[in-house]
Amino acid sequence: MSFEEMVVALVGSIGAFALVGFLAAKTFGLIKTWINRKKSGVPEEEFNRLARAFMEHKKDTQRRIQNLEAIITDEDSTESLQEEDSSKQIEAPKESIEFDDSENVSEKSESNGNNENNLRNMLRE
Numbered sequence: 001m002s003f004e005e006m007v008v009a010l011v012g013s014i015g016a017f018a019l020v021g022f023l024a025a026k027t028f029g030l031i032k033t034w035i036n037r038k039k040s041g042v043p044e045e046e047f048n049r050l051a052r053a054f055m056e057h058k059k060d061t062q063r064r065i066q067n068l069e070a071i072i073t074d075e076d077s078t079e080s081l082q083e084e085d086s087s088k089q090i091e092a093p094k095e096s097i098e099f100d101d102s103e104n105v106s107e108k109s110e111s112n113g114n115n116e117n118n119l120r121n122m123l124r125e
Helices: 003-035 044-088 102-124
Strands: none
16 A cells, blocks of 8 residues: 555545544434433523513513604694694785786797707707
8 A cells, every 4th residue: 555545544534533523422412402401491580580671671662662652643743733824824915916028038038049059059069
């Protein structure tokens, strides 16, 4: 047997032993967990203490949510009252209507036309 063959066989056997050891450890761990399944858990005193703390936290959270909902409904009711007050107010009609002179309108349209043409020329360049 040459040196290279011996190295390959040695590395393969070490890898096989490591794999078998790993699988055996996991199997024994599962068996141990299955045997001790009834012993694990939280002691009764600690469980009761945690349950009381959770219930207090739940009550506090519910109280805070109710306070926030009350605040929101108060804000909504004041906003709706303000909207009703503003809708009740009627604006006074304007007494005079102003008309633009037709000459001014035609001059503006001509100047707008020139501006649009200038803008189009600038875009083309």
